Amino acid sequence: MINTKSFGKELKKLGFDFYSGVPCSFLKNLINFAINECEYIGAANEGDAVAIASGALLGGKKPVVLMQNSGLANAVSPLVSLNYPFRIPVLGFVSWRGEPGDPDEPQHELMGRITTKLLDSMQVKWMYLSDDLKKAKRQLLLAAQYIESNRPFFFVVRKGTFEPENLQKQEHSFTVNKVTRGQHASNQLPPRQEALRMINAWKDSQTVQLATTGKTGRQLYEIEDACNNLYMVGSMGCVGSFGLGLALSQPRFDIVVIDGDGSLLMRMGSLATIGYCNPQNMIHILLDNNAHDSTGGQKTVSHNVNFVNIASACGYSQSVYVHNLDELNACLEKWKMTKGLTFLHLKISSSTEDQLSRPASKPYEVKERLQKFLNRNFSESNGEGS
Numbered sequence: 001m002i003n004t005k006s007f008g009k010e011l012k013k014l015g016f017d018f019y020s021g022v023p024c025s026f027l028k029n030l031i032n033f034a035i036n037e038c039e040y041i042g043a044a045n046e047g048d049a050v051a052i053a054s055g056a057l058l059g060g061k062k063p064v065v066l067m068q069n070s071g072l073a074n075a076v077s078p079l080v081s082l083n084y085p086f087r088i089p090v091l092g093f094v095s096w097r098g099e100p101g102d103p104d105e106p107q108h109e110l111m112g113r114i115t116t117k118l119l120d121s122m123q124v125k126w127m128y129l130s131d132d133l134k135k136a137k138r139q140l141l142l143a144a145q146y147i148e149s150n151r152p153f154f155f156v157v158r159k160g161t162f163e164p165e166n167l168q169k170q171e172h173s174f175t176v177n178k179v180t181r182g183q184h185a186s187n188q189l190p191p192r193q194e195a196l197r198m199i200n201a202w203k204d205s206q207t208v209q210l211a212t213t214g215k216t217g218r219q220l221y222e223i224e225d226a227c228n229n230l231y232m233v234g235s236m237g238c239v240g241s242f243g244l245g246l247a248l249s250q251p252r253f254d255i256v257v258i259d260g261d262g263s264l265l266m267r268m269g270s271l272a273t274i275g276y277c278n279p280q281n282m283i284h285i286l287l288d289n290n291a292h293d294s295t296g297g298q299k300t301v302s303h304n305v306n307f308v309n310i311a312s313a314c315g316y317s318q319s320v321y322v323h324n325l326d327e328l329n330a331c332l333e334k335w336k337m338t339k340g341l342t343f344l345h346l347k348i349s350s351s352t353e354d355q356l357s358r359p360a361s362k363p364y365e366v367k368e369r370l371q372k373f374l375n376r377n378f379s380e381s382n383g384e385g386s
Contacts (some may be wrong), residue, residue, distance in 0.1 A: 001014045002131055002161055004032075006112070007033075008165075010140055010325040012037070014144050015062040019107070020043050020050075021040075021064075021067055022042070022046050023066075024068030026158070027067075029165040030093060033165050043273055044273055046067040047077055047238065048241040050082070051238035053065045053090045053382070054242055055244060055246035059246045059374065064092070069096060071109050074117075077235055077245045080122050082233020085362075086363045091144075093157055094119075095127070095156075098110070098115075099112070100159060127142075131158070131160070134350070169360035175315030178317050178340075180320075184321075190325050192219055192348045194325060195257070195287055195325065196211075198329055205377065207256060208226055208229075208255050209258065210229075210256065212259050214236075215351055221359045225360075227372070236263050236266050237270070239272070254336070259284060260293075262292045262302075265302065282341055282342075283343075284311070285344045308343065315341075317340040318340060318342040328346055
């Protein structure tokens with residue numbers, strides 16, 4: 001068995017000190033180390049954990065994701081449509097429940113047989129983690145070198161690999177909503193493009209804008225292709241978690257997350273994690289047209305959901321229903337002055353634009369451009385500019 005604390009300290013020496021994940025009994029001791037001695041974000045699901053870690057990577061962290069292999073399927077979407085096209089490397093540890101020849105619960109049988117095949121299919125480099133500390137340290141060095149090539153690397157972890165690591169007492173912190181304002185007037189239903197123009201007008205040199213996949217990102221690109229924009233592709237529902245990771249790792253920047261109703265509904269559990277972490281530099285704007293616009297306008301169920309109350313109950317400091325563009329502008333103006341984790345819900349009209357251009361830059365080029373923007377501003381703020 002590996003001495004968990006020694007292994008964890010080796011990870012820290014290599015710069016890996018930001019963790020996100022979902023618990024597994026095989027990994028509980030490594031998770032306990034991460035909670036005790038590092039920054040650990042407990043995610044609602046494994047896909048959110050990958051997205052949180054990916055946002056933290058852009059913010060300069062070297063992140064680690066932890067998950068049970070039964071939840072590896074939850075992580076498929078971001079691994080293949082976020083990490084792969086954007087070339088975002090994360091270090092992963094996935095347990096091997098249902099290992100062939102090792103009796104386990106029936107729900108782990110099939111995933112146990114296909115875990116490594118699934119990683120292969122996703123083109124995620126992996127290896128079995130040795131239970132010998134010296135060998136495991138050498139494996140970590142290899143993994144760190146591979147991650148430098150901008151690809152994820154996963155360790156598959158067998159039962160009994162880690163020695164016990166007691167979880168220190170965890171304090172329960174609570175984030176309390178301060179402002180909740182629901183709908184009390186008719187909706188203006190502006191086009192998405194007009195709402196995006198207004199949001200973009202508030203952008204400055206300390207602002208990063210993250211636009212969800214589909215027409216939102218493409219319309220923002222048409223309005224202004226800027227180095228502090230990131231246009232999500234695929235990984236539907238992950239923009240909020242991605243924004244959380246970036247906001248926590250780059251507290252000097254204003255992180256504007258522009259979401260859609262179909263996207264948010266897909267991973268609504270992320271609101272609880274974001275609300276609990278409560279980054280003061282993040283504003284989460286939902287542009288809700290009650291439709292999957294980019295796939296033909298099929299209706300969502302957003303008309304039946306009170307997002308403002310949900311965000312409020314999840315601990316967002318402010319949760320506000322926005323009826324029109326004037327109110328949106330006023331809320332953005334106030335947020336720029338006061339900050340605090342804020343959720344805005346604006347209903348918009350369905351789009352009639354079919355011919356939207358796509359970003360000329362490849363996703364990984366957009367990522368690299370944003371990283372340069374963050375690093376350049378950091379250097380300038382520390383007097384390192386020429």
